[in-house]
Amino acid sequence: MGIDRAFGPKEPQFDSHAQEFRTIEFGFHPMKLVNSLVLLAAIAAAQNSVTTPVDNEQVKVINVTVPPHQKGKMHDHKINRVMIYLQAGKQELVFHDGKKQPLAWKAGDVKWSAAAGMHTAEIVSDKPVTIIEVELKKGAPSNAKPAGDLDPVKLDPKHYKVEFENAQVRVLRVKIGGKETVPMHVHSRDRVVAYLTDMDFRVTGADGKAVHATHKAGDVAFSGEAKHKEENLSDKPLELVVVELKG
Numbered sequence: 001m002g003i004d005r006a007f008g009p010k011e012p013q014f015d016s017h018a019q020e021f022r023t024i025e026f027g028f029h030p031m032k033l034v035n036s037l038v039l040l041a042a043i044a045a046a047q048n049s050v051t052t053p054v055d056n057e058q059v060k061v062i063n064v065t066v067p068p069h070q071k072g073k074m075h076d077h078k079i080n081r082v083m084i085y086l087q088a089g090k091q092e093l094v095f096h097d098g099k100k101q102p103l104a105w106k107a108g109d110v111k112w113s114a115a116a117g118m119h120t121a122e123i124v125s126d127k128p129v130t131i132i133e134v135e136l137k138k139g140a141p142s143n144a145k146p147a148g149d150l151d152p153v154k155l156d157p158k159h160y161k162v163e164f165e166n167a168q169v170r171v172l173r174v175k176i177g178g179k180e181t182v183p184m185h186v187h188s189r190d191r192v193v194a195y196l197t198d199m200d201f202r203v204t205g206a207d208g209k210a211v212h213a214t215h216k217a218g219d220v221a222f223s224g225e226a227k228h229k230e231e232n233l234s235d236k237p238l239e240l241v242v243v244e245l246k247g
Contacts, residue, residue, distance in 0.1 A: 048072075053220040054192060058245055060135040061192055061220050068129075071122040081113040082134040082169060082243050084194045086218060089129035095119040108196050110163050110171055110241050132194050132220055138247030140167035150186035150227070163241070172242040178235040187226045192243040195219045200234040 054061035074096065085105045093101040096118040105111065113133075123129055152160040153172065159182050163171040170189075176182060184206070199215040206227040215221070232238055 054222045056222065058136075058138055058190060058247060059192060059222070059243075060137065061222075062133040062135065063130065063218070063220060064133065065128050065130045066123050068123045068126050071120050074118050074120050076118045077113070077116045080115055080136050080168060082136070082171060082192075083111045083113050084132040084134070084241050085109045085111075086130040086132070086196070087127065088125070089123055089127070090125040091129075092122050092124050093119045094122075108239065108241075110173070112164060112166065130218065134192050134243050136168050136245070136247070138168075138245075141247050148186055148188050150184070151188070152182065152185040155185050156182050168246055170244040170246065172244065174238070174240045174242060176230065176232045176238045178232060178237055180232050182230040184227065184229040187223070187244075189244040189246065190222070190224050191245060193221045193223060194241045194243075195221075196239040196241065197237065198234070199238050199240070200232070201238070202231040202233055203228050204231075 048067070049065040051063045052060065053063055086107065088107045089105060091103040093103065093116075095101070095116075101119075102124075103111075149155075153162055159174060159176050159180070161173050161175075163173045165171065195215045195217055197217050199213065199219075201213045202210050203213050204210045212233075
């Protein structure tokens, strides 16, 4: 007996006029599938890429890559932030009352961003921008801990410079050339460290124990009080941003 084709799967058919290959039973269309995959990829590319490398009682650090020309939803920021920009870019904020605020920055810039009301934000430059946002959960302290005599800014101003300072934070920019060394110094506050370049260091503590420390550009770390000296093992210069927390 032959197979009853009425109950079996349909034969694939090729329509030479429409130049389409399809299976009648399931309505499968390769080009529709390709178009759907392209659409899904476009949607994914348009969305922000977000990670949270640090979240504790003092700070929440968000690492977000924002695509250009995609206006975000209306939102607000209830706490102050430090913004570290890994690429150059421009942004436009539009507040609920229609007021517009343009922003522009260079690669590696650091800016203070005070708490703000409801607004939308859009990258108006042509390339994606990665922003490290340090959200400060604690307000200004009643008695900020002093840096002390071994403050690296005082001890080694060649490598450690103050970017800006206010009641909540002191922000440092650190640049250490290839094979250069920073003498023994003290970090007297908790801090967030954002690495703008790769790092290959030997860090020697007050007890004489040495640790080989490495990071990639874009990494973020949270550190507490420390006393150590630093040696750049690489031939290339290091640049990083340190957000010292006064709270």
